[in-house]
Amino acid sequence: MKERRDWNQMRDSIIGLGEESSRRTYYPELLARVTQLEAAQESLRQSEANLRVLFNSLHDAVIVHDFEGRVLEVNDAMLAMYGVDQKSCRTYNLMDYSAPSVGDQGLEAKFHEIWSTLRSEGHALFRWKARRPLSPGLDFDVEVSLRQAFWFGQEAVVAVVRDISERLRLEAMLHQAQKLDSLGQLAGGVAHDTNNMLGVIIGYTDLLLEDAPAATPLANDLEQIRKAALHSADLTRQLLAFARKQPINPQVVDLNVLVESTHKMLRRLIGEQHALVWKPSTTLWSVWIDPSQVDQIVTNLAVNARDALGSGGTITLETANVQVDETYAHQHPDAKPGDYVVLTVTDDGHGMTPEVQARIFDPFFTTKGLGRGTGLGLATVYGIVRQNEGFISVYSALGEGTTFRIHLPKHLGENPGAQEAEVALKGGKETLLLVEDEEALLELAQRILEGAGYRVMSSSRPIEALHLMETNSEPIALLVTDLIMPGLNGSELYQRIHASRPEVRPLFLSGYPADTITLQELSEKRAGFLQKPFTRPALLAKVREILDA
Amino acid sequence: MDESVLGELRKFVAPEFIFGPEARRLVGRYARKLGGRRILLVSDPGVAAAGWMGECSTLLEEEGLHVTRFLGISPNPRDTETMIGAGIFLDSASDLIVAIGGGSAMDCAKGIGIVAANGGNVLDYEGVDQVPAPMPPLICIPTTGGTSADVSQFAIINNTREQVKIAIISKAVVPDVALIDPRTLVTMDPYLTACTGMDALVHAIEAFVSNAHSPITDVHALEAIRLVASHLRASVSEPNDLALRTHIMLASLQAGLAFSNASLGCVHAMAHSLGGFKDLPHGECNALLLPHVMDYNFTVAPERFRRIGEALGCDFRGLNDRECRARLMNQVLELRRDCGIDQGLAARGIHTSDLSRLASKAIEDPCNATNPRPPNQDDLKALYAEAM
Ligand SMILES: Nc1ncnc2c1ncn2[C@@H]1O[C@H](COP(=O)(O)OP(=O)(O)OP(=O)(O)O)[C@@H](O)[C@H]1O
Numbered sequence: 005m006k007e008r009r010d011w012n013q014m015r016d017s018i019i020g021l022g023e024e025s026s027r028r029t030y031y032p033e034l035l036a037r038v039t040q041l042e043a044a045q046e047s048l049r050q051s052e053a054n055l056r057v058l059f060n061s062l063h064d065a066v067i068v069h070d071f072e073g074r075v076l077e078v079n080d081a082m083l084a085m086y087g088v089d090q091k092s093c094r095t096y097n098l099m100d101y102s103a104p105s106v107g108d109q110g111l112e113a114k115f116h117e118i119w120s121t122l123r124s125e126g127h128a129l130f131r132w133k134a135r136r137p138l139s140p141g142l143d144f145d146v147e148v149s150l151r152q153a154f155w156f157g158q159e160a161v162v163a164v165v166r167d168i169s170e171r172l173r174l175e176a177m178l179h180q181a182q183k184l185d186s187l188g189q190l191a192g193g194v195a196h197d198t199n200n201m202l203g204v205i206i207g208y209t210d211l212l213l214e215d216a217p218a219a220t221p222l223a224n225d226l227e228q229i230r231k232a233a234l235h236s237a238d239l240t241r242q243l244l245a246f247a248r249k250q251p252i253n254p255q256v257v258d259l260n261v262l263v264e265s266t267h268k269m270l271r272r273l274i275g276e277q278h279a280l281v282w283k284p285s286t287t288l289w290s291v292w293i294d295p296s297q298v299d300q301i302v303t304n305l306a307v308n309a310r311d312a313l314g315s316g317g318t319i320t321l322e323t324a325n326v327q328v329d330e331t332y333a334h335q336h337p338d339a340k341p342g343d344y345v346v347l348t349v350t351d352d353g354h355g356m357t358p359e360v361q362a363r364i365f366d367p368f369f370t371t372k373g374l375g376r377g378t379g380l381g382l383a384t385v386y387g388i389v390r391q392n393e394g395f396i397s398v399y400s401a402l403g404e405g406t407t408f409r410i411h412l413p414k415h416l417g418e419n420p421g422a423q424e425a426e427v428a429l430k431g432g433k434e435t436l437l438l439v440e441d442e443e444a445l446l447e448l449a450q451r452i453l454e455g456a457g458y459r460v461m462s463s464s465r466p467i468e469a470l471h472l473m474e475t476n477s478e479p480i481a482l483l484v485t486d487l488i489m490p491g492l493n494g495s496e497l498y499q500r501i502h503a504s505r506p507e508v509r510p511l512f513l514s515g516y517p518a519d520t521i522t523l524q525e526l527s528e529k530r531a532g533f534l535q536k537p538f539t540r541p542a543l544l545a546k547v548r549e550i551l552d553a
Numbered sequence: 554m555d556e557s558v559l560g561e562l563r564k565f566v567a568p569e570f571i572f573g574p575e576a577r578r579l580v581g582r583y584a585r586k587l588g589g590r591r592i593l594l595v596s597d598p599g600v601a602a603a604g605w606m607g608e609c610s611t612l613l614e615e616e617g618l619h620v621t622r623f624l625g626i627s628p629n630p631r632d633t634e635t636m637i638g639a640g641i642f643l644d645s646a647s648d649l650i651v652a653i654g655g656g657s658a659m660d661c662a663k664g665i666g667i668v669a670a671n672g673g674n675v676l677d678y679e680g681v682d683q684v685p686a687p688m689p690p691l692i693c694i695p696t697t698g699g700t701s702a703d704v705s706q707f708a709i710i711n712n713t714r715e716q717v718k719i720a721i722i723s724k725a726v727v728p729d730v731a732l733i734d735p736r737t738l739v740t741m742d743p744y745l746t747a748c749t750g751m752d753a754l755v756h757a758i759e760a761f762v763s764n765a766h767s768p769i770t771d772v773h774a775l776e777a778i779r780l781v782a783s784h785l786r787a788s789v790s791e792p793n794d795l796a797l798r799t800h801i802m803l804a805s806l807q808a809g810l811a812f813s814n815a816s817l818g819c820v821h822a823m824a825h826s827l828g829g830f831k832d833l834p835h836g837e838c839n840a841l842l843l844p845h846v847m848d849y850n851f852t853v854a855p856e857r858f859r860r861i862g863e864a865l866g867c868d869f870r871g872l873n874d875r876e877c878r879a880r881l882m883n884q885v886l887e888l889r890r891d892c893g894i895d896q897g898l899a900a901r902g903i904h905t906s907d908l909s910r911l912a913s914k915a916i917e918d919p920c921n922a923t924n925p926r927p928p929n930q931d932d933l934k935a936l937y938a939e940a941m
């Protein structure tokens with residue numbers, strides 16, 4: 005006999021008072037529809053999320069607005085660009101996001117004009133001045149493209165806004181560089197001719213001075229002429245430096261040493277009432293530059309700083325090693341990434357407005373009174389720095405002083421040895437061939453050289469000079485020639501002579517050699533170079549130096 | 554028992570039902586009201602042959618509904634058939650089920666609904682409250698006077714592998730609407746009339762003595778017993794008498810309301826095992842087992858059996874329990890015989906050697922839970938033996 009079962013639990017569940025025993029209703033179609041709708045909704049949600057990611061990944065700002073200028077939707081880039089947040093962005097109207105331009109017919113009218121174009125064309129593209137509602141001082145330039153759209157069934161405009169202030173800034177800089185370049189061409193050309201004339205004046209003055217008894221009024225007058233001419237020569241040298249056509253004599257230098265050596269001169273220049281602080285970096289890379297150019301830079305910046313100071317200001321000179329990275333280089337189109345030695349000149353003077361700052365490197369731009377400034381100081385500095393493949397950055401604000409940072413590339417190569425020492429003023433007996441298209445200069449140089457004992461064959465025309473040499477079997481020790489001449493230039497002339505008489509060495513004379521001969525060529529030809537205008541001692545020293553080399 | 558029942562919290566579950574002539578013709582309106590657009594019409598070949606299914610289909614289509622028909626049902630609906638039906642329901646994108654027919658069509662329809670809503674195999678839902686999700690809307694139109702699947706929370710499915718009928722008992726399988734139309738009964742042959750009528754009687758008796766009976770179920774159970782006792786004989790011999798058919802249909806409905814809420818007993822537990830084994834008509838099995846189970850149960854509820862006897866028309870005045878018991882058995886056997894259900898299990902191909910197996914299956918049936926006398930397997934085997 006089997007055990008009787010306990011059926012009680014089964015009985016209770018059949019009676020069915022438990023929660024599981026309640027009736028439920030079922031409507032499969034509805035259920036299926038709800039499931040379908042939920043799935044569709046979910047995929048819509050995801051798609052919406054995807055689109056939002058795209059929307060917010062755009063670099064350009066997107067503003068959806070209505071035809072009353074009310075903001076309907078913006079992306080993250082818009083918030084960043086205009087300095088607003090999701091909440092506040094809608095409290096401003098399109099007017100608040102625009103900078104009113106003076107003399108316009110009014111923003112509102114302008115908007116309506118654009119919108120009517122939009123309505124007829126379907127799209128519009130224009131430049132605009134945008135405004136950050138919270139910082140109206142920081143207006144920026146944008147390019148706006150508009151499309152008509154429907155936004156939640158309402159007529160709307162989708163505005164894609166691209167910040168082009170950076171682009172405009174680069175364009176302006178490029179424009180500035182081009183302007184300076186063409187000005188440089190002009191200045192260089194003027195300087196070249198002026199130089200020649202100055203050379204004549206200085207040369208003849210030197211000759212007269214030689215004959216004039218010392219300490220007489222005549223000697224004194226001649227000295228004054230010579231001084232004025234030298235001063236003018238300085239001016240042309242500045243112009244040439246600006247035009248980057250100044251012949252230079254670069255060497256490996258330690259900026260600390262060079263700046264240090266100008267200290268005494270600067271002290272005098274700046275005057276007693278201002279402090280001069282010098283903060284050399286303890287370790288400093290060397291740079292490859294003509295030391296006289298460093299003098300020019302330091303002097304110009306220091307003088308400008310002094311002029312900006314009231315009474316009792318401070319000028320600070322500093323040096324430092326700096327690495328320029330891609331980001332910095334990107335922001336400063338002049339700059340290339342790399343290692344630089346930076347010379348900083350800071351003053352706590354009156355500073356500059358952005359308008360002045362925009363023009364300081366223009367030649368002849370000056371804010372100083374007539375006769376006080378030529379406006380060539382910074383142009384010169386600019387030229388020098390560019391010539392040495394460096395760049396300048398300026399930080400200044402009105403009333404807050406000014407900082408100039410001169411970046412000069414770190415020197416990477418070997419030190420080719422210090423430049424020649426002082427050469428004694430000596431003449432000689434050798435035969436020289438002198439070629440110079442400027443008759444006055446030719447005559448002057450001939451007189452100087454013959455006066456020093458040399459035998460000189462001279463010509464103002466290169467072809468004639470060649471002929472002279474061929475018809476003359478006499479050995480020629482040195483060719484002294486101008487570089488820029490009609491027909492055959494100095495370098496070409498030397499090539500022709502070199503073919504038949506390889507022993508002849510060249511000394512080139514020029515106001516600016518950059519166009520026709522490079523420093524490298526000069527050293528290959530074991531050539532000498534003398535910048536015009538030259539003084540008598542300079543010419544004689546150079547000739548001797550090459551003959552003795 | 555009476556005492557405990559009175560102190561208990563009780564629930565009465567019944568679908569909305571419409572009883573009366575031409576009730577079946579409301580099927581289109583109800584299908585539409587319940588939100589149906591594509592209807593799975595479940596029926597069996599016999600009902601189709603009698604024309605009821607075609608008429609129903611037309612009514613639905615006239616309502617603008619799409620109809621898919623499913624007729625692949627045996628007299629005892631099989632799990633396999635149910636699964637095929639569920640596949641058709643899903644493939645045809647149906648959203649509502651109409652079952653028209655006897656217990657087989659309606660139970661199969663319930664199985665289809667369960668699987669359509671819950672997946673898996675219909676046999677997974679055997680037992681009480683095992684159906685998690687409600688099924689699609691179900692409209693039942695009974696065409697036999699007995700099964701009462703149209704109002705019950707029962708679905709009986711034939712487990713073909715185990716050769717046993719399993720019971721799914723759940724509120725989820727109560728139809729949404731039953732359209733109970735006595736006119737559909739007129740196409741039943743006499744033997745089927747007898748079997749289904751006896752089924753209704755067994756439903757009523759088992760519900761009445763169930764240990765889960767309640768005052769409400771008692772009313773319906775007694776009334777059903779009275780109606781069957783008074784009208785079944787006549788209805789078997791006068792198949793076209795609509796008034797008689799209406800009485801039997803009403804008896805079936807009331808018996809259904811009673812047993813759906815009070816549950817059944819050992820007769821059904823044993824009949825499920827027997828029907829699954831031999832594919833015999835459910836009502837026939839019940840009729841063969843009923844007297845023996847009543848006899849077995851009598852001692853634990855003599856008072857209630859007296860009332861059953863009275864409803865059956867017995868005069869128990871002056872009789873003691875033992876005499877009552879004998880008179881009651883006689884009364885039931887007489888009714889059965891008068892309706893044309895003769896002989897015992899042996900005559901229907903059951904061997905003594907089958908009895909252990911039948912009992913072992915029967916003891917698993919949940920209907921045992923509400924039998925007034927808790928049975929064990931040997932009791933059931935002995936009862937089968939008596940019914941041979
Ligand atoms: N440190 C400074 N602080 C304020 N303004 C300055 C400073 N340096 C230069 N500037 C402005 O830049 C202008 C141009 O300077 P730049 O040196 O080119 O010419 P300059 O000093 O006027 O004349 P000069 O040719 O005699 O040097 C100056 O007139 C002045 O307005």
Ligand SMILES: [Fe+2]
Pocket residue numbers: 700752756821835839
């Ligand atoms: Fe039954």
Ligand SMILES: [Mg+2]
Pocket residue numbers: 304307308377380381382
């Ligand atoms: Mg200056």
